[in-house]
Amino acid sequence: MKIARIQTTPLALAFNEPYHWAGRVDHAAAVVLVEVETDDGLVGIGESVAGFPAEGTVAALQGVAPLFEDQPVFDVERLITGARHLGSFNHTPWHANFVLGGLEMALWDILGKAVGWPIYRLLGGAVRDEVDYFGFVQGDTTEELTEDARDLAEAGYAVIYLKVGRGEDADLRNTAAVREAIGGRRLRLDPNCAWSVPEAIHMIGKLRKFEPEWIEQPTPLSSIAALRQVKEAVRVPIAADQAVFTPADVYEICRQRAADVIVLSPHEAGGLLAFGKAAAIAEAAGVPICLHGQGVSGITDAAQHHLGLRTANLTEGNQIMHQLLVEDLVTAPDLTPVQGKIGLLDRPGLGIELDRDAVHRAAELYRRGSTRLKKVGP
Ligand SMILES: [Mg+2]
CATH class of the missing domain: 3.30.390.10 (Enolase-like, N-terminal domain)
Known part of the structure; x- marks a missing residue:
């Protein structure tokens, strides 16, 4: 063929x-x-x-x-x-x-x-029956974010994810309100490279009282040294996102002990096979992998789901993105998490209908x- x-x-x-x-x-x-x-x-x-x-x-x-x-x-x-x-x-x-x-x-x-066969079976088979996804809080104002966070918590998401890096006052106000809205659920904060090393150390010190599960990529794109400096200075776990793209980046992050967890997509790694190589390097270093999401449709979310099913060192609270769209490109299956989870996709290939x-x-x-x-x- x-x-x-x-x-x-x-x-x-x-x-x-x-x-x-x-x-x-x-x-x-x-x-x-x-x-x-x-x-x-x-x-x-x-x-x-x-x-x-x-x-x-x-x-x-x-x-x-x-x-x-x-x-x-x-x-x-x-x-x-x-x-x-x-x-x-x-x-x-x-x-x-x-x-x-x-x-x-x-x-x-x-x-x-x-x-x-579904793709996950071609890539080694499922190591879990379902993949857990985070509730991605949307909105601009504190009121909008709080309302969305409350809805996501009520929908059963165990992990709630909030963007920060929007200024100290807004970050503290939004995080406090979202923490209160979601109770004891796990809360992740992502400033998307917004802070310098001293800013990151300062802000993470301020945000620590809201008990974030981790702070994702506080420091500039692709700087492993900056990430490591912050990780060594704070008492909150640090996730690498924009500091890590390729399997070689994963090796370097692990070698330098620059992050507690790695957030990665197959597009960043260079494909499903490359993602598997990257995950294996992290697994050998005892570092978990969290699925990352760019702006994508259910096509990529389905592909990532196959990776989530077959990746041993996967975290809970992975990222999906199609739910943020006016309309998805996928009609079936329904990729809406139930209680934050999506189960096995058993149709051949990606298993989706466009x-x-x-x-x-x-x-x-x-x-x-x-x-x-x-x-x-x-
Ligand atoms: Mg991120």
């Missing part, structure tokens, strides 16, 4: 409400739908994380397509590794991972469909919005 063609469609996924985090406010996420067709008519679905503008991701996928066409679809490792070593990708390894993550996802979807009308609308939104990014997202 050989790869016949690769189709790419840039999509804008509109958020239900403005998505507030330390970096900015987002109104939509940009992804690229990847559809890989084989010579015997099977179609695999994947999703590459792009960000606005998505044309670079589309061009990169189309650029590597000739390396995949007419090749055996089962040669996932060889094909993806070969593409990753292309000259332009050698200079932009993170970009390569975000691009190739969606393409590799589509290959796994085909493999699962070809043999009639909503073609929703895909069409997202493609149209991208076409209309891409020339005026401020209207749809940065």
Whole structure:
């Protein structure tokens, strides 16, 4: 069974409400739908994380397509590794991972469909019957955040996740209110790289009284040294997120003991196989892995769920993102957590059905919005 063609469609996924985090406010996420067709008519679905503008991701996928066409679809490792070593990708390894993550996802979807098995079974089998997800608090004002946190707690989420890094007064006010709203549930705080080392040490000292389970990526993007300095100075567990992308980053974080937990997505790692390698490195160091979410649809959330089912050193309270969208691209199965959990997906491949009308609308939104990014997202 050989790869016949690769189709790419840039999509804008509109958020239900403005998505507030330390970096900015987002109104939509940009992804690229990847559809890989084989010579015997099977179609695999994947999703590459792009960000606005998505044309670079589309061009990169189309650029590597000739390396995949007419090749055996089962040669996932060889094909993806070969593409990753292309000259332009050698200079932009993170970009390569975000691009190739969606393409590799589509290959796994085909493999699962070809043999009639869900992806997690092809990747070693489930080590748990369900994956636990966090309740992601949304809103701008303290009142909005508090109300949403209360709803998520009532819906049964055991872990509640709140963005901070929005200024000291707002952070203390929001965290106090959310802590009160969720009672004794586990609370994670994520400033998304907003703080310098001294700011992080100061803020974590102030936030400690609200008993956060961990503080996620307090310090700048990709600095393992800054993360380690903060971890050694505070008495709250520290999670690495934007300091860790590749399996090599995971090794370095573990070697330097720079974080208590690693937050990682298959797009960051460079695919489902690469995520497994990264998780294995962390497992050997005794460090748990938490699924990370960029702005994505249920396509990626389903792929991540397969990883969650098969990853031994997975935390509870993992991240999903499709629930933040005006409409998801997936019609079935229902990927809404029940009491914070989603069970086994037993259909072949990713096990999802695409909503073609929703895909069409997202493609149209991208076409209309891409020339005026401020209207749809940065
Ligand atoms: Mg994060």
